Amino acid sequence: MLRYLNRFVVNNLKSSDSYFTMAAARFKRTSLSVQFAGAGHPPAIIVSPGKPPRLLESNSMILGLFDAAVSLEATIETAMHSGDRLLIYTDGLTERFNLDGDMLGVDGLAAIVRDTSTLGLAQMKQEILTRVNAWSVGPAADDVSLVAVEIT
Numbered sequence: 001m002l003r004y005l006n007r008f009v010v011n012n013l014k015s016s017d018s019y020f021t022m023a024a025a026r027f028k029r030t031s032l033s034v035q036f037a038g039a040g041h042p043p044a045i046i047v048s049p050g051k052p053p054r055l056l057e058s059n060s061m062i063l064g065l066f067d068a069a070v071s072l073e074a075t076i077e078t079a080m081h082s083g084d085r086l087l088i089y090t091d092g093l094t095e096r097f098n099l100d101g102d103m104l105g106v107d108g109l110a111a112i113v114r115d116t117s118t119l120g121l122a123q124m125k126q127e128i129l130t131r132v133n134a135w136s137v138g139p140a141a142d143d144v145s146l147v148a149v150e151i152t
Helices: 002-012 105-116 123-137
Strands: 022-028 035-037 045-046 055-057 075-079 085-089 148-152
Touching: 002 022, 002 035, 022 085, 022 123, 035 045, 045 075, 055 105, 105 123, 123 148
Parallel strands: none
Antiparallel strands: 022 035, 035 075, 045 055, 045 085, 085 148
């Protein structure tokens, strides 16, 4: 899918300066695993309640700029367990700054995810957004999206 999208944008929208990041996940019930593919997107986060988060990094570059943006090993497959949560988000959450000019970053977000991982899923999601906003100065300068899925 990533190769097709990249090829389409590179071949058909060259003059529009169109490029984008992307993340996609596919859950496999039979093996309790997730397949993740990212292209220039912030890493997805897998967290089990009370445990350190695991990051799933993008293996491909931003789509729409280069013919060879998509890695031959674009997809990562990893085991998941009942109660695990997968979070996919935009960089509008991580590229937030505090009064000292420090950026929250992926590590800061992962710490918030770890601290909220024992809450119910909906409450966890809201608490992540609340804590990121409390940590930051001013409104987000970029789009903010957060998708959280729990394996049951």
